[in-house]
Structures are given as structure tokens and as C-alpha cells.
Amino acid sequence: MKTSRKLAIYAAMAATAALAVTGCTQRNSDEPGASGGEGGEGDGSVTVAFVPKLQGIPYFEAMNTGGEQAAEDLGFEWLYQGPTTADAAAQAEIVRSFIQQEVDVLFVAPNDPDSMAPVLEEAQNAGIHVATTDTDAPDSVRELFVNQATAEGLGTALTDQLMDAMGGSGKYAIVSCGETAANLNSWIEVQKEHTANEYPDAEIVDIVYAGEDQAQATQMATNLMNAHPDLTGLVGECTSSAPGVAQAVTDAGRIGEVFTVGLGTPQAMQPYLESGASSASVLWNVEDLGYLTGWAGLQLANGDEIEAEPQVDDIEGPTYDADSHVLLLGPPMIITADNAGDFDY
Structure with a gap:
């Protein structure tokens, strides 16, 4: 999938696992967009939406790339839109727009976890599966947190x-x-x-x-x-x-x-x-984090149990902690002048 998987991982952190899953490739417009495809575990009818802290910066665009690839590989619809400034109120409005669209699963990387908590409850009350990725809102009703590293x-x-x-x-x-x-x-x-x-x-x-x-x-x-x-x-x-x-x-x-x-x-x-x-x-591999987010959304929509060591594409080392409902991508990696060029984001 990506050349970045070849990179050395910060070995001393490998023992800190507790959660995780996926990654890959592609990109959206500024409006909520979708990509679907044949395969995997979906039939194209499931919609998974992701609201980042901020749209347009390389980090969240790379997450979006991974989510789109998961949608293509596994057969679901991926929607992506975030605020143009890191503003909690603007982010909440986008979340509410996805609630109105009646998406199946809603992921948020909250700018302000406390103020986002009641909005996530609104989504859950509307029958939507709610989860966080990249940044948690631990005091909310979120069903799952996709964590990049401990x-x-x-x-x-x-x-x-x-x-x-x-x-x-x-x-x-x-x-x-x-x-x-x-x-x-x-x-x-x-x-x-x-x-x-x-x-x-x-x-x-x-x-x-x-x-x-x-x-x-x-x-x-x-x-x-x-x-x-x-x-x-x-x-x-x-x-x-x-x-x-x-x-x-x-x-x-x-x-x-x-x-x-x-x-x-x-x-x-x-x-x-x-x-x-x-x-x-x-x-960490940012595209993998996006892929993992999409994969986890499909599991939530389908009501599938996530195993302690889930097998997701060719991502190595993801783990899931059922007690905390945290899916961990894995240990961090160190990027230097020697390997920075191996990434395309």
C-alpha cells in the first residue's frame, strides 16, 4: 500500500499497545464528498462521515486520503468536511449538518471535547453511531476512539x-x-x-x-x-x-x-x-489512521465485534481494548532526513 510502512518504528514504544486498525490513498473536495466501491464488508449503503479539526492542512487531508481508500476497498460511502479555522462552534455546525443528512456513522476530531460532547449526544439521539478519531472526547457518548498512538x-x-x-x-x-x-x-x-x-x-x-x-x-x-x-x-x-x-x-x-x-x-x-x-x-502513518477510521466506522454500522488484534489490510500491530473502547493504530515512528522522502504527504 504505502512506502511509509517500510519505515523504522520507534521500537521502545512498541510495548505500549492497547487499541487499533488501518490505512491508504485518495482525496476529496471542500464540500462533503463520497467515494465508494466494490468489495470488503460493505454494499455501498453505509455512510461514514468524518469531521476533522481543520480542513485543508496536509495532516487531515492525508487522513481523508486513507478514509477514501478504505471506502473504495471495503464498499461504503465516505464523507469529509471540516471547518476552515480551528473553531469549535464552526465544527459543531458541520457535525449538525451531517446529523441532518442522517449519516450512519459520525467521526469527529474535536477541537474542544467538552463543547462537542452535547453535539455528539444529539447525533446519538438521532440514531447515528458516534465516535472520535485523532482526538478523543472521553466524557462524551462516543462508542469508539481511534487512537493514533498512546x-x-x-x-x-x-x-x-x-x-x-x-x-x-x-x-x-x-x-x-x-x-x-x-x-x-x-x-x-x-x-x-x-x-x-x-x-x-x-x-x-x-x-x-x-x-x-x-x-x-x-x-x-x-x-x-x-x-x-x-x-x-x-x-x-x-x-x-x-x-x-x-x-x-x-x-x-x-x-x-x-x-x-x-x-x-x-x-x-x-x-x-x-x-x-x-x-x-x-x-504515525496518517493515511493508515484515516483508513483505520473508515474501517472502524463500517464495523460500527454493521454491529460487528472488533477483535483484540484485528486484521486490517496490511497494517501491522493494531489493537483494541474493549474496556475503554479504544482502537490503537500502534507505536509512533521517527521521521528524519533519511526517510522523510518516503512519504507522499
Whole structure:
């Protein structure tokens, strides 16, 4: 399916599994669109809708590609639409539009899990299967969460990659995205704990939030370097802030002095990895996450039980925890200058 499956995975995280499933290829327009096809486990009558945090950025477009491929392979209709800004109210309106369309399954990557919870309840009351993907709303009625990797795995990997670049000591700051994003906040908590426990000579001096705005992330990273002249590290906590912090270091002429890592998509990060402005990107196969989301939606629609180690296409290592209703794609992988070119997103 994708060349990215050939890449080395962050091996130390492999034992953290608890959930998971799928991935693949294609793309939608800005309006809710559909792709269906022969095969698999569906007859084309099931509709699975996905509302991302933000439409138009490479990360969620890659998820959409995977979802479309799952629809083509397995025989269901895939719908995709998100807000043009990372706005919880705008996202809720799109969710309500899918409720009005009476889709069978609705997946959301909520910008604000708390405010999304009552909207998900509206969908469930309308007879729609509701689930989350990429970002959870654990206090909602969601039936399933498709998780890209564990918080422990991602937080530990981000910290270790940065500490490798910084020599295990020094001051660093985090440029995150949405202040209420449950997944980002869970990773940051792991980073705080792992830094304190394993790197006593390192310190997190600040955490700021740039929304899903790369230019804002660049400006905030610049401000952090000015406010902390002895800063030697920056973490971009999402796919817009990862290239943003690397660009700030580039603009400041401080490559080799201030080290960055983040959760950036391979193509966005490749020039920074090659220049040394970024030391590594910690991510997962984003298209596989989209494929897994589509596959899981079909299981919900059909009322099929998900096994503890489901077999989904040629994705390796997905797991499902029936107690928490979490489907885990697997451990994170490390993207460097050597393998960034193996991805097409």
C-alpha cells in the first residue's frame, strides 16, 4: 500500500499497545464528498462521515486520503468536511449538518471535547453511531476512539528525540496548538513527567498555544527565543507548529544552537530536517489512521465485534481494548532526513 510502512518504528514504544486498525490513498473536495466501491464488508449503503479539526492542512487531508481508500476497498460511502479555522462552534455546525443528512456513522476530531460532547449526544439521539478519531472526547457518548498512538509513547518519544539533540540538558519550550485539545495536552503531561524523571538537567520553561496556525507558531517561537536567550530547544506539538518552530530557528539564524522536534508531516518537515533546523519528527502513518477510521466506522454500522488484534489490510500491530473502547493504530515512528522522502504527504 504505502512506502511509509517500510519505515523504522520507534521500537521502545512498541510495548505500549492497547487499541487499533488501518490505512491508504485518495482525496476529496471542500464540500462533503463520497467515494465508494466494490468489495470488503460493505454494499455501498453505509455512510461514514468524518469531521476533522481543520480542513485543508496536509495532516487531515492525508487522513481523508486513507478514509477514501478504505471506502473504495471495503464498499461504503465516505464523507469529509471540516471547518476552515480551528473553531469549535464552526465544527459543531458541520457535525449538525451531517446529523441532518442522517449519516450512519459520525467521526469527529474535536477541537474542544467538552463543547462537542452535547453535539455528539444529539447525533446519538438521532440514531447515528458516534465516535472520535485523532482526538478523543472521553466524557462524551462516543462508542469508539481511534487512537493514533498512546500518550506515553508520543510524549516519551518527543522528549527523548529533543534530549538527544540537546545533549540531555538545557531549557526548552513547547509551542502547542489548541489549548483544549485533549490529545495534545495528554502528550504534554507525559513530556513534563518524563523530562523531570529522566533528564534532571533539563527544564520546560514555557508552553504556549498557536492554534492551528503555522505563522503564529513561528512568531511565538521567535518570541520565546527572545524572552529566553539561553533557550536551546523547542517542541512543535502539532503538525502546524512543528514546521513553525523550525522556521523560527531558521529565520533567527540559530540552526545548531536551538534544536527542534515536533509532530510534523513528512513533506512539511523534510526541508527543515535536511537543513538541521529540525532534528526529528515524531508521527504515525496518517493515511493508515484515516483508513483505520473508515474501517472502524463500517464495523460500527454493521454491529460487528472488533477483535483484540484485528486484521486490517496490511497494517501491522493494531489493537483494541474493549474496556475503554479504544482502537490503537500502534507505536509512533521517527521521521528524519533519511526517510522523510518516503512519504507522499
